[in-house]
Amino acid sequence: MASGSKYADLEISVVKRSGNEESFNVNKFVKSLITSGVDYENVDTILSEIQGKFYNGMSTEDLKSVVYSILKEYDKKTGKSYSKKYMSENCLKIRTSEKEFESFNKEKIVKALIQEAGADLKTAERIALEVESEVKTLNLSYLTAPMIREIVNTKLIEHGLEEFRHKHTRLGIPVYDIIKLIEKGSKDNANLMHNPESIHKWVADETMKQFALLNVFPKYIADAHMRGDIHLHDLEYAAVRTVCCQHDLRQFFMHGLKVDGTGRHTSVSKPAKHPDVALQHAAKVLSAAQCEMSGGQSIDEFNVWIAPYIKGLPYDEVKQLMQLFIYEMNQIYAARGGQVVFSSINLELEVPEYLKGKPAVKAGQIVGAYEEYDYEVKLIAKALVDVLMQGDAYGKPFLFPNIIFKLRENAFKDENKDLMIKIHELSAKWGLPYFINMFADYQFKNTNAMGCRTRLSGDWGNSVEESSLRTGNMQWYTVNLPRIAYEADGDDGKLFELLEEKLSLIKHGLELKHEITKKRLYHDKTHPFLTQKFDDEQYYGYDNTTKTFGFVGLNELLKYHVGSEIHDTKDSLDFGEKVISFIRNYADSLKKETGLRWTVTQTPAESTAGRFAKLDYKYYREETKSVVNGELSDLNSIYYTNSSHVRVNAPVTLGEKVSIEEKFHSLCNGGHIGHFWNAEAYANPEVLMEITQKMAKTNIGFFTYTKNLSICEKCSLAMGGLKDNCNGCGSNSIERFSRITGYLQNVSNWNKAKQKELTDRKSNLIKF
Template sequence: MISVKNFSEEKLKLQIIKRDGREEKFNINKLVKSLINSGVNYGDLENILSEIYTKVYNGMSTEELKNIVYDILKRTDPKIAENYKNKVILKVRTSEKEFEPFDKEKIVKALVKEAGADKKIAQKIADEVELELKKLNVKYLTAPMIREIVNAKLLEYGFEELRHKHTRLGMPIYDITKLLKMGSRENANLMYNPESIHKWVADETMKQYALLAIFPKHIADAHIKGDIHLHDLEYAATRPVCLQHDLRPFFMHGLKVDGTGLHTCVSKPAKHPEVAIQHAAKVMMAAQTNMSGGQSIDEFNVWLAPYVRGLSYERIKQLMQMFIYEMNQMYVSRGGQCVFSSINLELEIPEFLRDKPAVIAGTTRGTYGDYEEEAKLILEALVDVMMEGDAMGKPFIFPNFIIKLRDNAFSNENEELMVKIHELSAKFGIPYFINMLPDWQVVNTNSMGCRTRLSGNWTGDAEIDTLRTGNMQWYSLNLPRIAYEASGDDDRLFEILHERLELVKEALLIKHEVTLERLYVDKMLSFLTQEFDDGQYYRYENTTKTFGFVGLNEMLKFHLGEELHDSKEAVKFGEKVIGYMRDYADRLKEETGLRWTVTQTPAESLAGRMAKLDYKYFRDQAKTVVRGDLNDVNTLYYTNSSHVRVDAPITLGEKVRIEEKFHPLCNGGHIMHVWNMEAAADPEVLMDITKKITRTNIGYWTYTKNLSVCNKCGLSVGGLRDKCVNCGSENVAKFSRITGYLQNVANWNKAKQKELIDRKMLRI
């Protein structure tokens, strides 16, 4: 409060003559406000007011008073005097075309409402901010500018938590300009286009929100430092990850792509095969708006089999071609990309579905066991379509093409089809294989995206456990850093491992609660929560909460001095580490009633991020094990999950014997990559390898063939080439598999490009 002790009662009763001749009582509060608006500090007010007191008199004009004040201010601070003379009023730009007077009460209200500040504290901060703003030489203020100054004042007074809650999210202009000019290589599936720019900008804001508002500081800090990694941060506040679809509810009841029918048209159950195909594609497209990860249809050829009865093979092939082009040309998903799609396929109708009613056109016709021939024709047609490639001869990237190998996979009746599948592997390296022969695979197992996995061992009901559910989220541990911190001490290593698992558990439980809120309180995910006769489509209660990991090989190299391919002792210690993670997850199932699993992390960018951070914070340790060029930190990377490093000098058989140890442990997802198969891509050789792998504990694998496709003449050849061998053009697109999908390697980040260079041909 400003003192007026120097103003006598008589002075306070003075009358001032306005320009129009009217008299007005002298108002000291109005004068004080005018002085403050001009930029006068509170500490200087008493002296200025005292001098004014000696000069004012009854009956003076408004102009005389202003001149007196101006002269006094001019001696104090000429800039403030000019502000006073020109009646400077702070203006705030609220939009592109609107200005409004600055109102510090809005600061008070914002601090109370947004940050939960005490009103007295909020008022103090607002007063101080107003003074700071008066000193600025700017034409106008903006809301972000004011917020920055408020946050600076909060920090100045030690109110860090208030600043945390009051902070503004977004990106610097420079970073957005850089995106506009160059795009980003953080996600190889995102192309450089207007939609991806918007997604990258939105993602950055939502990532900041997650680290500030979703996760507590100790978890956010652990992520930022690289102890753990919170995948899909941009979606932490809004959606779960992967989903394994069942087409029967839509074939029985019709399709609402928004989940309600209020915002889009509603389709009746598909009567014709063309419509059934379109609905299958649209189910994955619609679900992608509610989820961050891969969309998969399990038993794809089984569900569609009733729709193709009586059709010629050429007609079935045309239908499958329509589906494949739909999945590769629906260029609308999340920032201008195709839907991350997978289809799980059967060579025969699996036992758990043989006696189930076959759904078609809103009714049922027999059982699925009656349609085995049609299911095989669909699979064969899909193989033929994928073999042809697109109009340019390029391989189809979507959907992931996953074949389940059960007991009769290599029987005489399936031999011709199996040869075709391996011809596709030999040409493009497209198919993935699920080995259903080991006992731990149970009745049904499927895969979503590149490896996340469901198996019928949760409730014991294969349909409940593997259909209409998926992975809620996986978060990953940085295993090499644990070894650095343990400094060779086994006990300390497992203590730190446990601490990091506890952190990830806490983060996953937070994501679980957030997802429940989005599903059932905010009701944001309406496609997932739509109701059918047997209840909600999405069986959220059966989703997996998953622990991922990166760099087991480098952990072992630092801790033991040996890598996975070096000794049996290294493999056994690796099993002990991942076994500890699996035991921890299994105990959580009993404690929480939730479905906890362990996965080999799909580490498209994470293997590089963690290596780069470790080289920064643990340079002396990391430089002895990290992969890549130490002169370029952007090329550094760790070996993904529990894989053997990509250039290990071993045979394929040795690789299988090592990596099979970890597939049963990683019940949330696993994969074995057989890289660089172009020089050995003989279908008969590949089929022989497949037979041998099915007799091991490898649960999921693929043969990756690098490809070069000429953008001029369309020739597709094996290997990564700089020039077309047919027309000599250097306009050549190079394709390889990253963590799950074939992609143009030009879109990869530098760490993954370096890993690609390092990949060695395995001796068969």
């Protein structure tokens, strides 16, 4: 062969797949070119071009890739012929998800399409054959498994097999987004710091969110969320977790503690005998449950359950024990993504009526009845307040647990006056406690809450305890009220028709979550702590959990639809009541129809109020511009008013704000809150207590006084208000704190929309 002899001095070695080397055989090579369709007279030209790219010790795969790249430029048909004959599936390597290399094998595609996507054999083989043909034309030394999957998915789309593609798709997060999370973090949740654990959580969350939108919810619900018609909260946990729980410590004090729920993976404790152990067990209960739930954890009747353990102890020792508990809850830095447990404790001023006569539990035994421990209940409350007043070693307030006091019949009587003054001293200093107003005419025997405002009332189940203990919110999803107003365009009938349509979407989403959760609890058994049994009864009362409709932006709906804000006119307020009553009636009818516990809540909306506003500005720009809060020059700062609240900078007095917002608390039986901003103007605890007494005569069911705080990082001075410089040393290294939606947190962790809301907030603690 003439051409062969011309290049016979081409002395290079080629490394075969086996790792062995052999000399390059030019005659064999020329034959492969001719077999692929190269005209004999063009062989010398092609050989001349290829020769300059050969090097000693190159692999056969690299050699073939070089040849293919030149041949396909020479003639596509010839290049494809060469690829089919010589770049076989045995030459192309796939880097698998197990971080290994293996040869391309179309049968794996067939198997995956059948098992993962539910394709029939004929369809799977056809797609695999087309993918094999495509892959062989690629000028690559190897492919990755995700690349192969994308090629398969492209073929599925080309053939109109969208359902198969949907099931076969691969979830993940772009490299660029991971880099951003590593370098800058995320501000969707102000309780998360930027650290290695939170970075891993954010990356995992993104994958699970994608999974939920593809596999948990049908397309029409997922699309409604992505458009901003509704908001599916906790998407990252939609497939695996419920939200929150109000815990009852009696089971653990009687039977002991298994933090894994089984005792097979962790050490098991006998019932706590001593108060310090009992408090540590309480902290571990909250921490263990946090591993299985997406939201906050709370202990209802905390000081009632602990009371038997501190009987006979001097006050100083009780205070030291409460300090132990508070530090535990602020230093167990092991909750989701590297944070402390989002926790609350509900406290009584005395043993409530529904617990009188109930056996008191301590160290696995019955030690009388709880009404015998009234003194200890008060002592624990006093000690907790004293510990919280002091703050931590740097003088900062303790951020968790949220402290919630229940105001019952005797709250303002002389026997509780000293304790109530002390509680309001805590309000005046830190703005920490919350209050549940049990005087409101819709309250029933026991009501509890969490700082995020989720609420359980004692009027659901067969007993008050079944209704309010060992259960919580399964999930809430939120409707975008301003968008409904934009789409209704002034038509009342259309507005309520659209509202019912969006509520139906949420209902279906909650029903799916309900069934998925039952599967996780009872079939997959992924919640061993919650489903552990005491005396043959499951700890977690899943059948009593709330399925909840949330809402955002009632004020902006009214501003657009009625022409005035919620605080402006009686007509506007009346129409607002009509809207929320419609949602409540919808939930109540579902309760009768399904036997499930459907409720309505004022959505906390840490990020949702901003998300809805941004999406509405995208799709309904002119309409949104006329009602939205924030700066349109910075779309990250725009937001809607939370739930049915008065706009944060509305020109109203406290009394006016209360008279408006109380109308919605009885309607929102799944959660509500009254936020009264900037209590630093009222440092007198007796003045605050007078306001609380007046509040108890209203239908405001749950409320708090928010005090903005600044802590100097240099000298640790605590100051009221949001300061730029320290009043003591002049330093500008200042940590600033305020309540974001339901908890006190460092302002620097807030997203831009909430930061803008913070600067807009107006004090209204006057003229009640």
